[in-house]
Amino acid sequence: MLIKSIFGGKSEMTEAGSKKCPVVLMTRIRLARNIANTPFPGWAKETRRKEVLETCLPSVASLSQMKRGISAEISSLSDLERQILVERHLISRELSSNADAAGVVISKDQSISVMINEEDHLRIQVIKSGYRFKSAWNAIDAIDSALEEQLDFAFSQKLGYLTACPTNVGTGMRASTMMHLPALVISSQMEKVVRAVNQLGIAVRGLFGEGSDASGSIFQISNQTTLGESEGEIVKRLSSVLRTIIDQEMNAREKILEKDPNKLYDKIGRAYGILQNSHLLTSSECMNLASLVRFGVDLEMFPEKTRNIVDRMFIECQPGHVQYHAGHEIESSARDEFRAAYMRKQFENVARPIFNLHEMSSEDDTPKPDPEQEAE
Amino acid sequence: MAKPLKCDVCSEPATVHLTQIINNQIHKIDLCESCAEQKGITDPSGYSLADLLVKPESQSAPEVAALSCPECGCTQREFKKTGRLGCGACYETFASVVNPALLNMHKGDSHKGKVPQRALERATFIDRLGTLEDGLKEAISSERYEDAARMRDEIIELKKAMEAAALED
16 A cells, blocks of 8 residues: 555656756755654663654644655554665665664655654655755755644754764754766776765765665765754755766766777667666666666767666666565565566667767766755 | 674774775775774774774773763763764763764864754743843842842743743644
8 A cells, every 4th residue: 555655656766867967866865853852762762762653753744745645654564665665765774674663754756754763753854856955955944844843853052953873963964966977987986086075074875875885886975074064054065076076977978988989888788788688687787787778878879768767777676666566575586587577678669779979078068967056 | 873883803893994895886894993903904084983983981080981861871881882872961961972072073063054943942931031040049139129029020921931832832
């Protein structure tokens, strides 16, 4: 029931990036909030956790933004349902595995989710497709203010919002983008980028956060620090790093095309061939192939509408989604078979790539981030 | 964040964390200080959060190590083990440990962001109430009864306003 409505609707996650800024798939902001004078979830006894859940779940569900959304206690969800929510970034792995007196409320369009009793009492999250910090901030600020009308948040004038982990204290805000950086990966420059941005207090992680791999050349890039700067200042600093990473990626693309276009065309051509014809596909291989096709879309080898198919593939090739499409739980090897069949079908009508030696981006053509974030 | 990390070599609490990308995979290595030293990992520019948080406090006084939060009962040992605090009051209880770490891990030591308006109003109420109550005591002890009566009335009004605001919620 729950998952059916999740699959039925459009989602920012599966309608991800645009030609305007092909490097950034989506923008995400989350706020950590806690109820005043109440132990944090990791320390609280079960009765206190239950009290928090019973207070917060209806408060969050009653928000106008959550109208016709979904609200559920995590313990009432099946393993497969939880896995699908994790794969869609609507709940964290931690919440999924620590389900006692925990809950989630998800908006109808899946752009907002609020986790209850994760590391903090409330983890409010807004996802927007593409590079849209301003729009994400406006949305999350409104939800936070509406919740503050009903709930007393733990707040100190000196330290700001008080959180279970001191790494989140202050604004409680983690702003991030999911970036598709195939050229930096192909040219082995990612490690250098990670090291450089870490020095600036910016974290780089794989698609599923801490400890996850970087399948599909997708990286989550976010602020590390939350105290001593306003939300606007944090986003501004993060944006300037992101712009540099976008430039680096575009330069790397240009260099690959100048230096050895055939090597790249071969990779993209093979990816297309495998997706159209394979009979066994692991999720990691599938992500990497989808990444190459997405790179091909950016280079106009495939029609623009292919981007949407690929962005959905990033989500739908994952184990939970494959099992949902199969209609029942299946073993890993059977999933590979099912995944390949599903991708063959998706790629049935995708036109074969056009291999033209075309100049990458004169300066005017270089994709630019959405200008709205400038005003942040 | 998840559970505290253990050293990949000896299972002691890890305080040094390395991230490398090899063949598109992010590899993370977690080491305790002594294993990191043995392996020659001493990059001074590395950003190690746990290192800042869970640094052994050999210099700290024994009474500090025995601290526990009067509100939630969380102990300093627990905080050092998990890197998580028990409740909002822990920030005051463990200020001697937390505040220096905050300075190292953040851009500053005071909040400059959004303020919850209701919390701020509440704080203003409480501050004003505190000032009036102190003033009342002082006025009574110095036998300024007119002042005391004025302050008493103001306290009553303020408390009424606070109750009314609470009822509205």
